Amino acid sequence: MDAILTAILVLFALALIFGLILGYASVRFKIEGNPIVEQIDAILPQTQCGQCGHPGCRPYAEAIANGEAINKCPPGGQATIDQLAELLNVESIPLDAEHGSEDVRKVAYIREDECIGCTKCIQACPVDAILGAAKQMHTVIVAECTGCDLCVEPCPVDCIDMIPVATTIGNWKWPAPPSPMQIIATDRTAPAEESQA
Amino acid sequence: MTVYAFHGGIHPPENKLQSTQLPVAQANLPSHLVIPVLQHIGMAADPVVKVGDTVLKGEVIAEPVGRISAAIHAPSSGRIIDISQQPVPHASGLEAECIVIETDGAETWCEHQGLEDYTQLPPNELIDFIRSKGIAGMGGAGFPTDVKLHLGDDHIVNTLIINAAECEPYITSDDMLMRSEPEAIIGGIEVIARLLKPHHIMIGIEDNKPEAIAALNRAAEASSLQIDIQVVPTKYPSGGERQLIQLLTNIEVPSSKIPADIGIVCQNVGTAAAIYEAVTTGRPLISRIVTLTGDALTQPQNFRTLLGTPFTTLLEQAGVDQQRLSKLIMGGPMMGVPLTSPHLPVIKTTNCIIATTLEEMPAPPPAQACIRCGLCEQACPAQLLPQQLYWFSKGKEFEKARQHNLFDCIECGACAYVCPSNIPLVQYYRFAKSEIRNEELEQRRADHARARFEARQERLEREAAQKAEKRKQRAIEAAAAQAARKKAQEQAQTETTEDTGTPAVNNEAEVKALKVAAAVARTKLSKAEKALKNARDKGLDGVDKLGATVEQLSAKAEDAQAAYDTALSTNNASSNVADSDAKCDAKQNDNSDQRTAKSADYKLDMKSLKQQVSIMRTKLKKAKASDPESSEIEALESRLADAAATLKAAEDKQIERAAAEGIDLKQLKIDAALAKAAVTKIERAAKAAQNDEEREQLEAELPQKREAAEGLAQQLARFE
Numbered sequence: 001m002d003a004i005l006t007a008i009l010v011l012f013a014l015a016l017i018f019g020l021i022l023g024y025a026s027v028r029f030k031i032e033g034n035p036i037v038e039q040i041d042a043i044l045p046q047t048q049c050g051q052c053g054h055p056g057c058r059p060y061a062e063a064i065a066n067g068e069a070i071n072k073c074p075p076g077g078q079a080t081i082d083q084l085a086e087l088l089n090v091e092s093i094p095l096d097a098e099h100g101s102e103d104v105r106k107v108a109y110i111r112e113d114e115c116i117g118c119t120k121c122i123q124a125c126p127v128d129a130i131l132g133a134a135k136q137m138h139t140v141i142v143a144e145c146t147g148c149d150l151c152v153e154p155c156p157v158d159c160i161d162m163i164p165v166a167t168t169i170g171n172w173k174w175p176a177p178p179s180p181m182q183i184i185a186t187d188r189t190a191p192a193e194e195s196q197a
Numbered sequence: 198m199t200v201y202a203f204h205g206g207i208h209p210p211e212n213k214l215q216s217t218q219l220p221v222a223q224a225n226l227p228s229h230l231v232i233p234v235l236q237h238i239g240m241a242a243d244p245v246v247k248v249g250d251t252v253l254k255g256e257v258i259a260e261p262v263g264r265i266s267a268a269i270h271a272p273s274s275g276r277i278i279d280i281s282q283q284p285v286p287h288a289s290g291l292e293a294e295c296i297v298i299e300t301d302g303a304e305t306w307c308e309h310q311g312l313e314d315y316t317q318l319p320p321n322e323l324i325d326f327i328r329s330k331g332i333a334g335m336g337g338a339g340f341p342t343d344v345k346l347h348l349g350d351d352h353i354v355n356t357l358i359i360n361a362a363e364c365e366p367y368i369t370s371d372d373m374l375m376r377s378e379p380e381a382i383i384g385g386i387e388v389i390a391r392l393l394k395p396h397h398i399m400i401g402i403e404d405n406k407p408e409a410i411a412a413l414n415r416a417a418e419a420s421s422l423q424i425d426i427q428v429v430p431t432k433y434p435s436g437g438e439r440q441l442i443q444l445l446t447n448i449e450v451p452s453s454k455i456p457a458d459i460g461i462v463c464q465n466v467g468t469a470a471a472i473y474e475a476v477t478t479g480r481p482l483i484s485r486i487v488t489l490t491g492d493a494l495t496q497p498q499n500f501r502t503l504l505g506t507p508f509t510t511l512l513e514q515a516g517v518d519q520q521r522l523s524k525l526i527m528g529g530p531m532m533g534v535p536l537t538s539p540h541l542p543v544i545k546t547t548n549c550i551i552a553t554t555l556e557e558m559p560a561p562p563p564a565q566a567c568i569r570c571g572l573c574e575q576a577c578p579a580q581l582l583p584q585q586l587y588w589f590s591k592g593k594e595f596e597k598a599r600q601h602n603l604f605d606c607i608e609c610g611a612c613a614y615v616c617p618s619n620i621p622l623v624q625y626y627r628f629a630k631s632e633i634r635n636e637e638l639e640q641r642r643a644d645h646a647r648a649r650f651e652a653r654q655e656r657l658e659r660e661a662a663q664k665a666e667k668r669k670q671r672a673i674e675a676a677a678a679q680a681a682r683k684k685a686q687e688q689a690q691t692e693t694t695e696d697t698g699t700p701a702v703n704n705e706a707e708v709k710a711l712k713v714a715a716a717v718a719r720t721k722l723s724k725a726e727k728a729l730k731n732a733r734d735k736g737l738d739g740v741d742k743l744g745a746t747v748e749q750l751s752a753k754a755e756d757a758q759a760a761y762d763t764a765l766s767t768n769n770a771s772s773n774v775a776d777s778d779a780k781c782d783a784k785q786n787d788n789s790d791q792r793t794a795k796s797a798d799y800k801l802d803m804k805s806l807k808q809q810v811s812i813m814r815t816k817l818k819k820a821k822a823s824d825p826e827s828s829e830i831e832a833l834e835s836r837l838a839d840a841a842a843t844l845k846a847a848e849d850k851q852i853e854r855a856a857a858e859g860i861d862l863k864q865l866k867i868d869a870a871l872a873k874a875a876v877t878k879i880e881r882a883a884k885a886a887q888n889d890e891e892r893e894q895l896e897a898e899l900p901q902k903r904e905a906a907e908g909l910a911q912q913l914a915r916f917e
Contacts, residue, residue, distance in 0.1 A: 048650050144645075
């Protein structure tokens with residue numbers, strides 16, 4: 001009987017001690033916010049374009065953390081989807097065409113002699129990349145432009161173009177080598193036939 | 198001194214003899230020189246000449262931009278005919294900004310002078326002098342030399358290694374330079390040694406250049422410095438910076454560190470010679486030795502070539518056989534890049550042009566599957582695992598490739614050379630590297646955009662909070678003011694019996710405030726009514742609620758109006774005298790406050806006068822209707838006439854007053870009415886608009902028009 005009592009007391013004491021430690025730890029090492037949102041937000045391209053249907057990248061990150069599909073980000077493209085799939089340990093899926101398609105990087109360009117200085121694009125720009133004042137010509141700071149498209153729609157005189165960023169020696173990339181294993185003629189034609197079929 | 202060894206390496210056929218049979222020749226002066234503004238690693242230089250300018254040989258035509266950059270000088274005298282995008286020697290085959298000089302053939306030098314005694318100059322000034330001469334590494338990478346010479350400032354440099362290995366097949370430009378100008382090289386080493394103050398100076402040279410070794414030995418003997426000429430066995434790539442360091446010192450430069458971190462600085466022999474030339478004669482880097490070799494040339498040779506000379510000029514001079522020419526390569530066969538066109542200029546890093554025939558360099562056999570033989574691993578001088586890197590690059594698993602130290606790959610091509618499956622391994626690594634760099638760039642861009650977005654968001658929130666705070670503050674102030682006013686009013690009421698003059702002034706302010714309150718209440722009421730109407734029209738929810746609000750507001754508005762009326766009447770009663778005094782004052786005085794008060798009075802007068810006139814008219818009508826014979830009619834008629842006259846007089850006064858301010862009241866009235874009409878017209882048009890686009894356009898116009906109309910109405914209100 002004594003042994004049982006001792007065992008119960010010991011276990012109780014242990015439970016109390018560990019409970020206190022855990023309680024202290026939960027207060028001392030409390031993390032504000034959901035850390036997974038931060039990680040998802042770090043992967044998203046931060047164009048703040050809203051093509052996913054959320055007002056910015058962070059809200060979409062929060063939505064993903066709450067179970068939304070990971071394939072709604074056209075600026076990020078397949079690379080972002082793959083990264084998200086790896087982070088969340090889910091199957092990678094192709095980009096949802098409903099939200100737009102993957103495109104080359106673009107920057108906004110204001111045709112300055114047509115600009116009437118209405119400041120509507122300035123208010124629309126999520127990263128403050130447009131410079132100007134009321135009734136003064138506006139211009140885009142190219143280095144800051146994320147190519148989100150949001151300034152195009154509010155412009156009352158349609159003087160904003162989205163121009164693809166030209167390939168220069170500075171941003172040129174080495175192309176991937178052609179696929180090997182094409183010695184036999186049928187090797188070379190097989191994929192083409194498959195795609196036709 | 199012992200020579201150590203590095204891991205791996207290969208022994209490809211050297212093919213160096215062909216181009217060393219003839220001495221270095223002077224390349225012909227072409228009619229046009231095309232000079233890219235980016236010939237080095239770092240920022241492109243900024244052109245300082247305009248099209249049409251004439252330049253002398255050696256004149257600066259582009260200034261360095263930023264810390265890592267190099268100046269560009271005119272290689273010959275002539276006229277600038279173009280500054281535009283031109284094809285440049287680069288693996289991409291793209292165009293870049295170039296300055297085009299039409300040479301005049303005179304080769305007139307600009308004024309230039311070397312340093313009499315560079316040892317007297319402070320190191321910083323000496324480095325600036327070298328920077329001004331546009332010298333960048335001549336070995337192949339083109340790193341601005343002045344940056345490397347500054348390494349002594351923040352690193353302890355104990356060993357200076359001069360790279361004379363020139364390990365890549367075919368290339369002999371350094372070899373020929375050492376044979377022809379060994380004194381310049383040793384002189385350049387002396388300049389570098391003065392700046393870096395190393396304890397130990399070594400020249401690393403492969404044993405396949407006996408003549409160059411002999412020449413260097415002779416020149417080094419004459420020098421006051423102790424220079425060790427270390428002959429290393431011929432093996433590719435012993436000329437790689439890290440490999441040469443390991444050969445000579447047996448120290449491995451750690452991954453992601455530079456040699457200066459372990460106290461070693463490397464310079465190429467060509468760079469040393471260029472430094473010597475700049476320091477002694479003051480001539481900038483405008484020419485270099487270029488090897489022209491390959492079986493398609495009848496006379497392979499080295500040429501001292503002006504920068505910007507087209508490859509075609511050199512090829513012709515070396516006797517190119519266009520029939521046999523199959524491929525042009527810039528650089529060596531291992532690391533060089535195939536060129537798409539021969540119309541490209543020589544730049545600071547162009548050491549060799551190979552014109553090959555098909556037999557000499559046949560098209561590579563098709564790549565086959567990796568059989569994991571491991572030969573590449575044994576050949577890799579950087580001790581990497583090329584086949585792993587290949588798998589990761591091919592499968593686009595860039596993160597894993599990076600973890601396997603992809604960025605320590607020097608792209609020497611030894612792995613591809615030994616690969617029995619002919620896999621273009623280096624291409625895969627280059628592809629993976631540029632993809633990773635691009636990803637990093639995107640990540641940086643994303644982080645930057647996030648920071649800006651968050652900053653903007655914060656700013657907007659802050660502004661909104663500030664506005665709310667201000668509004669709150671105003672409300673509190675207004676409440677306080679009202680309380681004070683009430684108190685003052687009570688006081689004034691008690692005091693009016695004693696004194697009639699002073700409270701009138703106080704009261705005036707109060708009345709004004711009350712009037713404003715009444716007006717605000719009225720506006721609120723009208724807004725609510727409008728909203729109610731709108732809600733009813735559209736059958737929206739909450740009509741009942743709105744109705745209740747409107748009732749409440751109308752009660753409030755009535756209260757406010759009543760309060761104002763009583764205040765006004767008491768004020769008028771109590772201070773008629775003071776009021777009239779104030780009016781007299783106002784006539785003489787151009788005080789704007791008083792004018793506002795006056796116009797308020799006028800407004801009231803006009804209204805009551807108009808009312809009176811209309812009341813009279815109605816009374817008269819009624820009287821006439823009930824009893825046409827009554828004597829009352831006459832009295833009423835005369836009263837009506839009186840009232841009408843007073844009204845007319847008041848109106849005239851108004852017009853006069855407006856005219857005094859330079860405004861035609863009539864015109865103003867017409868304008869206001871027109872503006873109002875325009876607003877209603879647009880509103881009606883917008884309602885009737887067929888499509889959204891039209892409506893939007895109209896609605897976009899509306900606020901502007903409305904503003905204009907309101908402005909005119911306000912102006913008019915000032916006088917009525």
